[in-house]
Amino acid sequence: MWKAALVFCYLLALGWPLWAQEDVTDAAITPQDCSMDCIRQGGPGCEYCRITQADVKGALGFKPINRFGSCIPWPCFDLLGEDPELCQHYVQAPNDVKVEFVQEANPKSDTIVVSWKPSHYGIAFLRGFQVSLQALGGSTNACQLFLFHRNLSLPASHAHKVYKSDPFPGLSLGSQYAVTVMALPVPEEWKSFYHSKIFSTRSCAEKNGLEQCKKDWYPKQIKVEQEGTAVTVTFNLAPPNLGIRSYFSLCYANGMKKYTDITPNSPKNKTHHSFQLEDLQEGTNYTCEIAANEVDAVRRTFNVQVLHIKKGGTSPLSVTPSLALLIPVCLAVVAMLIVCLAALTRRKPKLHMKKLNIKPDVITQDEESGTQGEVVALPGKRPSPPRLLMCYSSNDGPAHIRAVMQLGAFIQQHMATQVCMDLWDSLGVAGEGSMAWYCRQIQQSDFILVVCSQGLNIKSKSPKLEDETDDTEADTWLDLRPNNFSSDVAVQLVGEEVGQAKARGQDLFKYMSVIFEHSTETDIPTELRLVSHYTLTRDLPLLFSHLHNVALHRPGGYLKISNISEEGFKKLPAGAALQQAIHEAGAEMRSKKRHPVEVEEETQKRQLILAETSAI
Incomplete structure (x- = not known):
């Protein structure tokens, strides 16, 4: 029982200083006007005194430099008396330095007041503070000195007191300053006796409107x-x-x-x-x-x-009697040819459907109720096709990179678009530098397409070779991925561009993101979810519509291009190669999840295939 009582008394003794500190009020202490005699003799009313240039001149016989105010190198030794032990103790730097703005009539300048709390380390030997203000890139603007009288000894509880300086007027608006609060005395061998804070004055609009x-x-x-x-x-x-x-x-x-x-x-x-x-x-x-x-x-x-301006049509041609007779005849011949071609093309599908046991009535009903296709011309007369920059992650293996390259080849061949990729311009990347090349392409391209995958969530790391003696495989790996890190950083640059454009309220039509069918929307980075995103190869028509600014559906018609339809693109060599590359990339991704060790061996086998693809 007596042990429990002893522990309780011990804890009570430890907690007593904390309770004493809580009783101290946080009222701010402002400087006083005091005489030097009062400070030296320790009379009442001299607890926290401002020192002026006149006080320094009267005590030392010289006037300090104007820009240093009343500050001198050793104020404690020179102004508090002849006792050397009074100014030889260590006092740590103040805490919680704050800058407050004060209202003034001058609209072209600002005024501040600095506040702080003394440190409880060495507070019993604290003799005062020195506050200096300096414009960044310039000389000291002002300095203020504050002293306690020589007989004052502050308790540790006063570390919660807030001390304030006099106002610092005439500060330029929209400028940066550094304020330094120094604890006195300042022994030469100590370093942590001051606390600095950088702040900016208010702008003209913030202060005056x-x-x-x-x-x-x-x-x-x-x-x-x-x-x-x-x-x-x-x-x-x-x-x-x-x-x-x-x-x-x-x-x-x-x-x-x-x-x-x-x-x-x-x-x-x-x-x-x-x-x-x-x-x-x-x-x-x-x-x-x-x-x-x-x-x-x-x-x-x-x-x-x-917007596009519809130019007025030409004046109607004068129709001669002979031309008026020929037009109906020509129309009749054209109508007969159209009927014959329609009959032939309609008969072949019916014969084919009989072999496959498909009821033609169902498809006929669907065709009659469906929207008719129409010929849609690309808007405007571009001097050159739209320029598209493709960015991708190089952390998903060679199969993913090959799929990206096949996608770029298909877009350039069959979607009337000029594609830019780092893998296709290795000489330009080497000449300019990868980052300079990407920055220039981002500025000059009409559209930017980011191929999103799981690798975008993986931070790029330098390739570490397990067997350093295998120089051949190491050289092959480095050659296959010459822009490994720059391509990933380019995706980050595009993400920053999207964020800045969104913050400025600009149109995000320039930016797009795509995923392959084996990926999910969670592979799209957060900042790229602000832009249009498509799933390939299902959304090839939507991608074409975005690149050329044409509507997929209109009243009474829809856009139909066989090369980019869901079934038509497979008939093209580039489309078949794209589909095969996407299938292999998906298989490689699934095998990584099941057998991560075997994938590394398979990756090394496919390096030669990727090298040949890069050369093409």
């Missing part, structure tokens, strides 16, 4: 109207008190930029102005910026979509 700031102002109201190939943009003008007289607009798309100077001079409308963007290409989405013609002015982004 957007309508009072020249550099931070930007148009909030933008209206875009299209008339033919000319686009009219209307925006609100800056307030007259800012003195902004000119503006500019910058539009860019497909590597092209168009700069427009704007100088409003209309005496009628002083709140809004309209200007025209001319010579824009039809069927192109532009990203435009507008801002005041000032240094470092904030830019407002908006999008402009130039």
